[in-house]
Amino acid sequence: xxxxxxxxxxxxxxxxxxxxxxxxxxxxxxxxxxxxxxxxxxxxxxxxxxxxxxxxxxxxxxxxxxxxxxxxxxxxxxxxxxxxxxxxxxxxxxxxxxxxxxxxxxxxxxxxxxxxxxxxxxxxxxxxxxxxxxxxxxxxxxxxxxxxxxxxxxxxxxxxxxxxxx
Amino acid sequence: xxxxxxxxxxxxxxxxxxxxxxxxxxxxxxxxxxxxxxxxxxxxxxxxxxxxxxxxxxxxxxxxxxxxxxxxxxxxxxxxxxxxxxxxxxxxxxxxxxxxxxxxxxxxxxxxxxxxxxxxxxxxxxxxxxxxxxxxxxxxxxxxxxxxxxxxxxxxxxxxxxxxxxxxxxxxx
Numbered sequence: 001x002x003x004x005x006x007x008x009x010x011x012x013x014x015x016x017x018x019x020x021x022x023x024x025x026x027x028x029x030x031x032x033x034x035x036x037x038x039x040x041x042x043x044x045x046x047x048x049x050x051x052x053x054x055x056x057x058x059x060x061x062x063x064x065x066x067x068x069x070x071x072x073x074x075x076x077x078x079x080x081x082x083x084x085x086x087x088x089x090x091x092x093x094x095x096x097x098x099x100x101x102x103x104x105x106x107x108x109x110x111x112x113x114x115x116x117x118x119x120x121x122x123x124x125x126x127x128x129x130x131x132x133x134x135x136x137x138x139x140x141x142x143x144x145x146x147x148x149x150x151x152x153x154x155x156x157x158x159x160x161x162x163x164x165x166x
Numbered sequence: 167x168x169x170x171x172x173x174x175x176x177x178x179x180x181x182x183x184x185x186x187x188x189x190x191x192x193x194x195x196x197x198x199x200x201x202x203x204x205x206x207x208x209x210x211x212x213x214x215x216x217x218x219x220x221x222x223x224x225x226x227x228x229x230x231x232x233x234x235x236x237x238x239x240x241x242x243x244x245x246x247x248x249x250x251x252x253x254x255x256x257x258x259x260x261x262x263x264x265x266x267x268x269x270x271x272x273x274x275x276x277x278x279x280x281x282x283x284x285x286x287x288x289x290x291x292x293x294x295x296x297x298x299x300x301x302x303x304x305x306x307x308x309x310x311x312x313x314x315x316x317x318x319x320x321x322x323x324x325x326x327x328x329x330x331x332x333x334x335x336x337x338x339x
Contacts, residue, residue: 047339062339093255093336101252103336131335138339155286155305 049142177238281310
């Protein structure tokens with residue numbers, strides 16, 4: 001296993017669309033292990049996407065289980081993930097391993113339905129909400145060459161997005 | 167010195183001020199760092215971190231004619247600056263109530279005692295002439311936890327000041 005170098009904005013390679021995984025072989029397993037080790041080496045990252053380490057296939061890892069009071073599905077390795085349903089929206093603060101020293105507000109769906117394959121190619125399906133749903137949306141954006149910078153909204157909008165109104 | 171300066175310009179607002187100032191600085195070979203422009207009442211205000219090898223006197227030569235033509239008060243201070251690790255806010259405080267003297271003083275004094283370091287603060291007066299309301303938004307780092315700040319501010323609610331203290335959960339992915 002190895003900690004891989006993280007691509008940093010404005011590296012143009014972060015902008016490309018990644019291709020689906022087709023082979024669930026030993027090489028894939030090794031790359032997933034490296035991706036996870038790289039995530040853990042970063043500063044408190046709850047997720048990482050393969051293109052962040054110059055691997056341009058549709059693989060992400062998300063794990064928000066270490067956070068207090070956060071609904072989650074544990075440690076997730078998601079291959080060829082797809083969001084098939086979105087519901088509600090909320091503003092939250094995001095940062096990124098590929099964009100050091102900056103955080104900003106981003107609008108994301110509050111609840112999503114996600115379909116993916118696990119590392120062996122078996123189908124997975126989840127209903128997610130809140131922080132975990134946000135993390136998945138952030139990581140899936142990487143697979144399509146998008147960064148949270150592309151979705152920034154004003155820092156001064158918080159007052160109009162009170163949770164109490166829901 | 168690092169050749170960085172904090173430039174402050176204040177005056178009556180009109181369209182095009184930022185463009186004029188930024189162009190003058192760019193054409194004089196200066197670089198901008200972090201900047202913040204706000205309209206406070208009818209007043210244009212901007213603070214800009216500017217890097218210039220021309221020195222304070224050189225910067226002044228470029229900006230004084232610009233400030234004069236736009237009717238702005240100009241202030242320049244030499245500062246230390248470098249790429250830094252920006253603190254990440256972990257608490258947001260929203261305050262509103264009928265406008266009365268002392269809201270900012272009371273809220274920030276109690277929050278500071280409870281360990282708050284303010285990174286960003288903005289307040290506006292809204293409502294009507296007859297019933298003005300005061301709205302204050304603060305973001306900062308809660309050195310002793312968000313709950314400590316929440317508890318410290320709670321007594322102010324009895325004075326008719328509505329206070330909402332919320333954690334900012336930053337997702338790093």
